[in-house]
Amino acid sequence: MIKHLGIIGAGTMGAGIAQAAALSKVEVVLYDINDTILRQALERVKTDFKKGVEKGKLTSEQTTEAFGRIHPRTRLADLSHSDIVIEAVIEDLRIKKDLFKHLEADTRPTTILASNTSSLSITAIASAARYPERFVGMHFFNPVQRMKLVEIVLGQRTSPETAQRAIDCARQLGKTTVVAKDTPGFIVNRVARPFYGEALRLLDENVASVEEIDRIVRIEGGFAMGPFELMDLIGLDVNLAVTQSIHEQFFGEPRYRPHSIQKKMVESGMLGRKAGQGFYKYEKKG
């Protein structure tokens, strides 16, 4: 059982994981570089809790209690009592490696060190570590509150005990786990590539229009959303970045090659829903 969870990075993912953990009665130390960021993160958690209560999914006692379990901190040494530390800072190998180096000095050797990275290699993050066997990937999905899945990513030197403790931790947070080897894109981001890649090629080859492809995939395929609607939701910039990263990590394997349609749209600022325009037009909010 995890009693103390440390989280590094109070961004979209870090705050989401903190929220899920606190609701599962885990004490959370949430670390980020300054108080303003931490305050904003707690504000987001509070808003989300409020929505949960309004919808009748959570009680106000539950959320008050949970909120009290999240302890914002700006000193890394405050994570030293954690059973497990999940890192969710910006996607930068140098920053992550550096943080873990400090953390290794501050924590017990039995503390599990996990990274929520989407596209970096767990093996590479653990490469400078003294105890690489206690490093593991815990890949949550956005939004953490709603997405049930966590990919447990095994680095080259991750020990079976570490993997098991990461699995137990994710389950304690109410998640379903799958285990993946440390390979580009793990499972989901990799196997989902053709959903977008083939759709873009079909469009480029004029086999059918954006609307028709989406309609076919939804009605004939039974998908909740067509590939273009989904790219608009994810953001074309984010989608392109994931594709590019996997393509590079596989040394240019043509199955992952990005498409010029994506690039052009990103360059023109047609990033999808958040920009009001992607493959479809969206009414601007407010």
Add this chain to the structure above:
Amino acid sequence: MKKTKPPRQKSKRTKSEGGAGAKVYIVGESPMVEEYAELCATKGYSVQVQWNQEPTRKPVFQSSHITCSSAIPTTSALALELTNTDLVRKRQNLDRLDRALPSTAAILSSSVTVTATEQSGWIKQKHRLVGFGVLPTLVLKPLVEVAPTVFSPAETLNVVQRFFHSVGKEMALVQDRVGMVLPRILCQIINEAAFALQEEVASPQDIDTAMKLGTNHPFGPIEWADRIGVGQVNAVLTALQNDLQEDRYRISPLLRHMAQTGEWWKRTTYFIRKD
């Protein structure tokens, strides 16, 4: 033999409400033949079926309006050719249909692994053939991809449109290209999953779980391959590879192996679980 009295052709108005006893001849591969036969029969068509190869387990049809016979009824206004894997056989089937059917009859032929245009070159009366998308289990969906050719006149398309309407399907007209839309996307996802499986990135169960929970796919790719049939998936991928001539459409050796042995699950779990 069960036989329903075919009521006289109803007026145009009521046609959309079902087959009204009109005859449909269906030939091709199992289980698509059974799936389409049931669909047509429940919508009031009088259906005659023939398989390229009798299914190992003889299907028990729900409807009594389905008969099995190799003789092509010369009064059929419509025939469906549902072969994706054995293209030599497909060509023979189409040739037989073209000779036996009245020249007013339309042929709807699966164009997932070979374009409708190429197929219309195999027969004399090119105008009567229209391509459409068929893969096992997708038959039951309320939308169908239809690929007319340069030879398809409006009359043929009208027959096709009325038919799909009568069996409760909306049409999506797509360009006549190998793989069409959904089969191409689906089979490439399955191919990618097969590569991941082959590289032992994860177990088949975990790949399915991940895709359903992580990105909301209605089925996992391995599950999907089982539903559609690995042989069919392999046929689609092979056709894409030949048509597009790109490395991107290289087929996972594991998937090809599964298609040859028909042992997707057992073999994969055997490979993955060494313990």
